[in-house]
Amino acid sequence: KLHRLKEKTEGLKNMIKELSEEEKTIREDTSKKLKLHLHKPGYAKWLCERVHKWSAETTQAFISLNLMHRQDRSVPDCFESFSGKKIFFNQ
Numbered sequence: 500k501l502h503r504l505k506e507k508t509e510g511l512k513n514m515i516k517e518l519s520e521e522e523k524t525i526r527e528d529t530s531k532k533l534k535l536h537l538h539k540p541g542y543a544k545w546l547c548e549r550v551h552k553w554s555a556e557t558t559q560a561f562i563s564l565n566l567m568h569r570q571d572r573s574v575p576d577c578f579e580s581f582s583g584k585k586i587f588f589n590q
């Protein structure tokens with residue numbers, strides 16, 4: 500039984516190594532494609548707007564969850580100036 504477990508463990512380690520290499524290849528390929536797309540005029544602007552939207556949504560979700568779980572029901576100081584505007588990036 501121990502021998503079979505060792506074989507399975509080695510097989511799983513090999514699979515993890517292969518998947519890690521595949522993930523690395525996919526990340527590199529995606530990065531290259533993204534760099535190519537950023538050179539297209541409208542895409543960079545769209546991407547910036549998308550990042551701003553995601554950051555605003557994430558911040559709003561954090562504030563909502565934080566308010567639900569805080570006893571004092573107050574927003575943390577770091578989000579006092581948040582008004583849904585682009586506070587993380589300068590344009």
